[in-house]
Amino acid sequence: MASKTENNWVSLSDIMTGLMIVFLFISISYMIEVQNKQKERDLIFEEFKATKEQLYAELKNEFKDDFKKWQVEIDKDLSIKFTNPDVLFESGQVTIRPHFKEILDDFLPRYFNVLLQEKYTDKIAEIRIEGHTDTVAAPKYDEDPYIGNIILSQLRSAQVLKYFRNMDYYKKLSKKDVLKLQFWLTANGLSYGRTLDDDKQLTAISGKPANNNLSRRVEFRIITTSENLVERVLKEIGK
Numbered sequence: 001m002a003s004k005t006e007n008n009w010v011s012l013s014d015i016m017t018g019l020m021i022v023f024l025f026i027s028i029s030y031m032i033e034v035q036n037k038q039k040e041r042d043l044i045f046e047e048f049k050a051t052k053e054q055l056y057a058e059l060k061n062e063f064k065d066d067f068k069k070w071q072v073e074i075d076k077d078l079s080i081k082f083t084n085p086d087v088l089f090e091s092g093q094v095t096i097r098p099h100f101k102e103i104l105d106d107f108l109p110r111y112f113n114v115l116l117q118e119k120y121t122d123k124i125a126e127i128r129i130e131g132h133t134d135t136v137a138a139p140k141y142d143e144d145p146y147i148g149n150i151i152l153s154q155l156r157s158a159q160v161l162k163y164f165r166n167m168d169y170y171k172k173l174s175k176k177d178v179l180k181l182q183f184w185l186t187a188n189g190l191s192y193g194r195t196l197d198d199d200k201q202l203t204a205i206s207g208k209p210a211n212n213n214l215s216r217r218v219e220f221r222i223i224t225t226s227e228n229l230v231e232r233v234l235k236e237i238g239k
Contacts, residue, residue: 048226051123052078055222058114063107070103073200078222080111083200085213091136094155096163104160109169111220115184116177126223127184131157134212135192146191154189160218161187 056076067074071084082088087100096104115124131153138148164170173181195203195210196217203210 048224051224051226052076055114055120055123055224059111062110062114066106070107072107078224080220081200081217082219083196083214083217085216088218089156089216091134091212091216092138092140092152094152094159096159101163104163105167108164108167112169112181115222116173116180121180123224123226124184124222125225126186127181128186128188128219128221128223129157129160130188130190130219130221131155131160132190132194132215132217132219133192134216135195135210136212146193149191150189152189153191154187156218157187157189161185 055078056074059078059080060074063072063074066072070082070087073081073083075081082100082103087097087103089095089097114120115127133149133153133156135145137145138152140148141151142148170178170181192210192215193204195212195215197203197206197208198211198214199206199208200214201208
């Protein structure tokens, strides 16, 4: 009887030992998976930082003698802001002024010569042309002031994109580059959701009153593929 009981305990002990080994292997596998994911995330963040820094440096160097003259600012988030109200749009209008056309004739070919380099083909996800309005209502387009300005700002960004597509530079691009730009380029209207104050800071952050002249502007913004990956990683972390 004692021998039978002892055998039962031995069997139970073997089962527990086996389960512990299984759990150990599961734990080790999980730790390896976590480490691999962390390495992947680190690489994504490093690539994200390196791509943005390289694009920023190239664009800043390309236009170092022009941005001040044009009253243009480039931020490290890869946005280029045309904030000179004298060369952009009149309040409530979508027609590009002659002086802004002259600037675009110089700016756009050089800007896209940088971005169309082969090394950036798989680094860029989107190039946004953003239209921003002042806080003046636009009843011509909609009774709701914000929606009216959404339409107005969308039309402005579309006018800039249309102007680019009609340039000789664009018409002489290879079919490959045209397809690439058609995939990258978007025209976005942001209404007065991101107005600027007198210091050219976003009023949503500074809390200061909007400067309508500065707020009425066009921005070019580059979204990198790494940026999309970073968003995906952050979503995974948040789960």
